[in-house]
Amino acid sequence: MSSIPHYLTNLDLNYFTEAARDIPYQKVHSDLFPGVEVWIRRDDLLDPLISGNKAYKLLYNLIDAGEQGVETLITCGGAWSNHLHASAAAGARFGYRTIGIIRGERPPELSAMLQDAERLGMGFKFVTRELYRQRNQQEFPGHLGGELQNYLYLPEGGANFAGARGVFLLGKIIEATKPIRFDQLWVACGTGLTLGGLRAAVNSFPVCGVEVLKAGGSIRRDAQRWLAALSTSEACRRDQVVAKSVDLMSEYHCDGYGKYPSQLQAFQQAFERQSSIPLDPIYTAKLLYAIHLRANAGHFECGTKILALHSGGLQGRRGLQLGS
Numbered sequence: 116m117s118s119i120p121h122y123l124t125n126l127d128l129n130y131f132t133e134a135a136r137d138i139p140y141q142k143v144h145s146d147l148f149p150g151v152e153v154w155i156r157r158d159d160l161l162d163p164l165i166s167g168n169k170a171y172k173l174l175y176n177l178i179d180a181g182e183q184g185v186e187t188l189i190t191c192g193g194a195w196s197n198h199l200h201a202s203a204a205a206g207a208r209f210g211y212r213t214i215g216i217i218r219g220e221r222p223p224e225l226s227a228m229l230q231d232a233e234r235l236g237m238g239f240k241f242v243t244r245e246l247y248r249q250r251n252q253q254e255f256p257g258h259l260g261g262e263l264q265n266y267l268y269l270p271e272g273g274a275n276f277a278g279a280r281g282v283f284l285l286g287k288i289i290e291a292t293k294p295i296r297f298d299q300l301w302v303a304c305g306t307g308l309t310l311g312g313l314r315a316a317v318n319s320f321p322v323c324g325v326e327v328l329k330a331g332g333s334i335r336r337d338a339q340r341w342l343a344a345l346s347t348s349e350a351c352r353r354d355q356v357v358a359k360s361v362d363l364m365s366e367y368h369c370d371g372y373g374k375y376p377s378q379l380q381a382f383q384q385a386f387e388r389q390s391s392i393p394l395d396p397i398y399t400a401k402l403l404y405a406i407h408l409r410a411n412a413g414h415f416e417c418g419t420k421i422l423a424l425h426s427g428g429l430q431g432r433r434g435l436q437l438g439s
Contacts, residue, residue, distance in 0.1 A: 120163040123170065126177050126209060134161065135288050140422070145389040147382070148410045150417040154297070155392060156289065159427040164204035167427020168309045169197055171281035172273030173205055179277055180211065180267045189256045190269035191216035191247070194226040197428040198272050203232035213237040214259065218247040227433040274308045279341045282309050283351055286316025297422040301406060303327050303398035304363065307334040309426070311341030314361055315351065324363040325405045327398055328372035335363050367405035373397060375435055379404055395428040396435050
C-alpha cells in the first residue's frame, strides 16, 4: 500500500470524489487490540496539506466560494488549529486571500502550525479570549476592522452546513468503498460535526465518537444538531437519511484537549512501531487508544471488525516533538 499522499488540485466535485474513493483501507496487525480486527481508512493520505476530515469540511465551502465570486476566506482557531492550516493551504492553492482570527495574544514566536499558515499567505488577527467567545456570531468577522468585501466566513473547525455536507459525502464514500463488512466505525471528535455527518450517511453499521476534550455535552448536542440538519436537508433527502441518535464516549480525552500523558505516549509509540501508521497526538492517538482500552477490558465481542477514521492533522505532531 502506498503511503504517499495525493494532491487535491481541482475543486470539481467529481474529481474530489474519485480521489476520496481511492483512499486505502489498512488492516492493523497488532497485539494492542485483543480479539478485535481493526482497520484504518487513511484519509491522512488525501493530501499532504489539506488532509483528513478538514478536506471534506472545506470542499463545499470552497465550491460555494467559487460560485459566489469570493475573494477572501476568513476563519478562526487556536495556535495549533488543523483547520487554520488546511484553510491557509487551500487559499494558497486555489487563489484565495486568507485571514485567520487567532485566540489570544500574538506570542513572541508563532507555533509551527501558524508559521506554516503565514508562509502559505494567511494574515492573522489576534483577539482576546473574551472576544473570541463571540466567534459563532454573524458579525464576528467585523472585528477585523476596515471594510470587508467578497469574503466567506468559515466557522471554527469548518463547522457549518457546507462542512457537514462534505462529511456526509465521506460517509457515503465509506459505504461504497469499504473492503469488508465492518461492525463499527470510530471517529475522534473535537466539535461534533464529523460525528453527525458520518452518522447521517452511514446506515450499515454504528458510528462511535471519541471526545478528545472536556466538552460538557456540547459535542453530543452539536453532533445531534448536524445529524438533524442533514436528515431534513433537501441536498441530502435523496439519500434517505433516517433519524438516529449519536453514540459518543467521553471518558478517553486523557484529562483534556492537548493533554498527552505518559500512558498515551507509550501506546502511540507501540502502535506506530507495530503498524507503521503515524498518528497525531491530539485526535487519532486518543481514538486508537480508546479502542485499545475497550478491547483489553473485554467490551467487544470476539472478532468485532472496527473501522477507525484517520482524520489527518499529522503536522500537529511537531507541537509535542514527535517529528514532522
